Amino acid sequence: MGKINRIAVVGCGALGSYYGAKLWKVGHDVVFLLRSDYQVVRSNGVLIESSEESFVAHPKPAKDPHEVGIADLILVALKTTANHRFRELIMPLVGPNSVVLTLQNGLGSDDELARIFGPNRVMSGHCFVCLNRIAPGVIKHLAHGRIVIGEYSGPPTTRTWEIAEIFRSASIQCDVVENVQRAHWEKLMWNVPFNGLGVAGIVGYEGFMSKTLDFAPEVVLHPVLTTEDLLKHAGWREVIKGLMEELRTTAAAYDIQISEGFIDLMFELTSVMGPYKASTLLDFEKGLPMELDAIFLEPLRRAATLQVSTPLLQRLCDVLVALDGLRERIYQK
Known part of the structure; x- marks a missing residue:
C-alpha cells in the first residue's frame, strides 16, 4: 500500500472522536465526517478528557462526504444501526488505494463492507475501551483503549502492520491478529x-x-x-x-x-x-x-x-x- 496521508473518520461519536483525535494529535491529516457536532467541532475542536492526558484536537470537520475527498485510511466507527448508509457515506472517500477499517461492534459489518468495496480493501477490528460522549465535542475516556485489527480476507499483510504502527505512533495499543473473526x-x-x-x-x-x-x-x-x-x-x-x-x-x-x-x-x-x-x-x-x-x-x-x-x-x-x-x-x- 502507499503512504497514509489522509485519515477519514466516519462515525464521530465517542469511539471515532477519541481515536481520531489521538491520531490528529501526533500530526496525521485527519478529517471528521460529522452530523450534529459539526458546528461545535468546527468552532472549538474536540475535547478529550482523560486521566492519562486531556487535550483539544482540531481535525478538519466536514458535513458531507464529498467535502472530505479521497482518504487513504477510512475508519468506520458508525453505530451499526447506520450500516444502511455505507455507500452514501463511504463511497465518495474511496480511491484506488484506500483501505476501509471498521471498528464497529458485533458481527456482519465487515461482511457488508466487503460486498460493497471488495474483500481485499476491507480490514476489521474492535476496541476495548471505556468512553462516553458527555457533551457535543466532548469525549470522556474512563479506562482501557486497546485496538485489535486484522485483514478481512486473510492473514496479516504488510499493510496490516503499517496501519498498526500508525495507531501505535499515537500511543494507542494496537495488536494484529491472524483471525479477526475470533x-x-x-x-x-x-x-x-x-x-x-x-x-x-x-x-x-x-x-x-x-x-x-x-x-x-x-x-x-x-x-x-x-x-x-x-x-x-x-x-x-x-x-x-x-x-x-x-x-x-x-x-x-x-x-x-x-x-x-x-x-x-x-x-x-x-x-x-x-x-x-x-x-x-x-x-x-x-x-x-x-x-x-x-x-x-x-x-x-x-x-x-x-x-x-x-x-x-x-x-x-x-x-x-x-x-x-x-x-x-x-x-x-
Whole structure:
C-alpha cells in the first residue's frame, strides 16, 4: 500500500472522536465526517478528557462526504444501526488505494463492507475501551483503549502492520491478529452481557429469569445497570458467565477456539471500570434504537444455524426486542 496521508473518520461519536483525535494529535491529516457536532467541532475542536492526558484536537470537520475527498485510511466507527448508509457515506472517500477499517461492534459489518468495496480493501477490528460522549465535542475516556485489527480476507499483510504502527505512533495499543473473526467473538463475550443485561436488567433479576414478560403500565421498571451494578449481584454474575459460555460454545462450533480463561479475564478487566454505562445503555436512555441486530440477534442466528443451544442469549434477545419497542414509552418526558 502507499503512504497514509489522509485519515477519514466516519462515525464521530465517542469511539471515532477519541481515536481520531489521538491520531490528529501526533500530526496525521485527519478529517471528521460529522452530523450534529459539526458546528461545535468546527468552532472549538474536540475535547478529550482523560486521566492519562486531556487535550483539544482540531481535525478538519466536514458535513458531507464529498467535502472530505479521497482518504487513504477510512475508519468506520458508525453505530451499526447506520450500516444502511455505507455507500452514501463511504463511497465518495474511496480511491484506488484506500483501505476501509471498521471498528464497529458485533458481527456482519465487515461482511457488508466487503460486498460493497471488495474483500481485499476491507480490514476489521474492535476496541476495548471505556468512553462516553458527555457533551457535543466532548469525549470522556474512563479506562482501557486497546485496538485489535486484522485483514478481512486473510492473514496479516504488510499493510496490516503499517496501519498498526500508525495507531501505535499515537500511543494507542494496537495488536494484529491472524483471525479477526475470533477477535469479534471475543468482543461479543463482553458486549453481549454488559451491554445487553445493562438494559434488560431494568425488568429486575427475577423478571429476567421468569418465563413471562410483563410490561403493563403499572409494572415498576428499574434503572439501567452499570457494569458495577451487574458485577456486585451474584445472580447477574452467573447470567454473565452463562452468556459468555454460550458465545464461546457458538464460536467453537464455527472452529473459533476461545480459552475458558478468557472469561476470567473479562471479569478482571471489567472490575476496574467502576460504574460504567456501556453505549447500549446510553442509547436506550436517550430513546434511540439499540444495536440489536449486530450485537445480539446475529450471534443468536449463527448459533441457531449450527443448532447450538443458547437459552440465555435467546432470553436476552427476547427481552431487548420487547424493550426496544417500548423505549419511547419508558423514557418519555
